[in-house]
Amino acid sequence: MALDLDDPRPPYQQVAASLRASILTGVFPPGEKMPSQAELSEHYGVARMTVQQALRILKDDGLVTSRQGSGMFVRERMAKPVGLRPHIEQAFRDQHVTIDFAGQTSETLHGVLSEPLDQVRTGRLSPETIAIRVLVPDLTRPLALPAAADGDETISAKARDRLRGITDRHLNALTATVEELADLGLVKTGTVEARQHGTTPLFKAYVINDVDVFFGYYPVVRHEVRLDSDRAEILDPMGKDTVLFQYTDDGNPDDPGTQFVHQTRTWFTSLWDTVAEPRP
DSSP, rough: OOOOOOOSSOHHHHHHHHHHHHHTTSSSOOOOBBBOOHHHHHHTOOHHHHHHHHHHHHHHHTSSEETTTEEEEEEEEEEESSHHHHHHHHTTTTSSSEEEESSSSSSSHHHHHHHHHHHEEEEEEEOOOEEEEEEEEEETTTOOOSETTOOOHHHHHHHHHHHHHHHHHHHHHHHHHHHHHTTTTSEEEEEEEEEEEOOOOOOEEEEEEEEEEEEEEEEEEEEEEEEEEEEEEEEEEEEGGOOOOOEEESOOSSHHHHHHHHHHHHHOOOOHHTTEOOOO
């Protein structure tokens, strides 16, 4: 199946859209193993890197999950998770985009923002301002998670260093992209602010344009990771496996969704203004 040359979207987005449709229509039912990257590359006539980018989008959307040594599988819990990406893209159609994120790292946030930010660059989306605030833990401090499965503090410190590296990588890339859009004059202002605090996040929350909240708990898993040149078993909060639920402020103060959005905004601001400190 060749991609549409007249489609303005990059090939990886076209592949992701095609696979998403196959999953949502049951061509690939929940629990089924996806074709290998080599098979998808041949099927769509694209490079392996393009397929990897497409699968990363599907993972960010909560549609697929990877199993070490086994490949990629359609998530079993297809009925419950909320796909964040379409709502983010819709938010970028407003004049003023505000996103407050609280969680363990900024990895998933960077992933879901990559496509709408690309569309701002190409002129397909044109908000006037973009303001992003990020609350993450201070991983230079001893925290409950991530931690060595056997309690070894040396391993726990390395696990925190690993997570801090992930946060740095994605947060720096996100900041550079948003600031570049402002430097190019594609938005009037574009800012990314990050603050850190000394507690272990057990859930993640996105507040989008002060109207929608997406909320989910981190499942804690025991698994083996590479730390420096060694491998160690750690207890790790898995953000990519978080199931998100949506709450919307519909203007009715008695509506539970409106109350949840209000309380989440209040909680975020209280943490931001009190114990959180600017992240180096």
